[in-house]
Amino acid sequence: MLATGIAATPNLRDLKPLDLTQDEVHSLFELQDGKLFWRVKHKRVSPGDLAGAPQSNGYWRIGINGRSYKRSRLIWLYVHGVDSYPRFIDHINRDRSDDRIENLRLVTHGENQQNRSWGISRCRYVYREGNRWRARVSTDHGRRSLGRFNSEEEAIAAVQTWELAIG
Numbered sequence: 001m002l003a004t005g006i007a008a009t010p011n012l013r014d015l016k017p018l019d020l021t022q023d024e025v026h027s028l029f030e031l032q033d034g035k036l037f038w039r040v041k042h043k044r045v046s047p048g049d050l051a052g053a054p055q056s057n058g059y060w061r062i063g064i065n066g067r068s069y070k071r072s073r074l075i076w077l078y079v080h081g082v083d084s085y086p087r088f089i090d091h092i093n094r095d096r097s098d099d100r101i102e103n104l105r106l107v108t109h110g111e112n113q114q115n116r117s118w119g120i121s122r123c124r125y126v127y128r129e130g131n132r133w134r135a136r137v138s139t140d141h142g143r144r145s146l147g148r149f150n151s152e153e154e155a156i157a158a159v160q161t162w163e164l165a166i167g
Contacts, residue, residue: 017085018069018077025078028064034100036062036071036078058096072099076106088112113138126155135159 029036029051036051045051052062052071060071072089076082079101090107091098125137125146133155135146146162149155 018073018083019067020064020069020074020077022077022081025074029074029078031075031078034075034098034103036074054097060097060099072104075099075101076104108140110138110140122152123156123159125159126152128152135162137162 028038028040030039031037037047038045038049038051039047041047052060054060061068062071062074063069070089072091073084076084076089084106087106088109088111090105090112092103092105095103123135126133126135128134129148133149133152135149135155135158137144137146137159146155146158149158
């Protein structure tokens with residue numbers, strides 16, 4: 001397997017199983033502190049070079065044989081020997097470039113959406129909509145509106161009540 005250029009970040013609907021094995025990833029890379037370094041020489045890549053490049057969305061991507069992979073998924077495969085698919089890799093500290101294995105966990109799409117930043121509010125599920133505040137949460141079954149409120153505090157209270165109800 002040989003390194004190639006980096007492709008654009010795919011849409012979530014394009015998430016597919018990895019077509020690599022743990023042995024292949026081990027033969028291509030060495031893992032050090034959440035970063036992958038090349039073991040092979042090819043064109044512009046020398047052994048010991050940092051693999052991949054940061055993308056505008058904060059994730060690191062690595063090109064192998066004409067296909068682009070998220071570094072976090074390759075690291076998960078490298079360490080655990082199994083692909084994360086169909087689940088998602090969540091960065092516990094919300095830093096998309098921090099791919100240390102202790103910062104990664106497997107989650108469903110709904111669990112991953114709970115880390116999403118919703119804008120200017122102090123609460124991740126609350127955001128301004130016109131001159132009112134909206135509380136909307138993400139679950140495994142999609143988004144659920146908790147309502148529109150006159151104040152941010154009312155919307156945050158609705159989210160806190162929902163969080164207590166689900167445990």
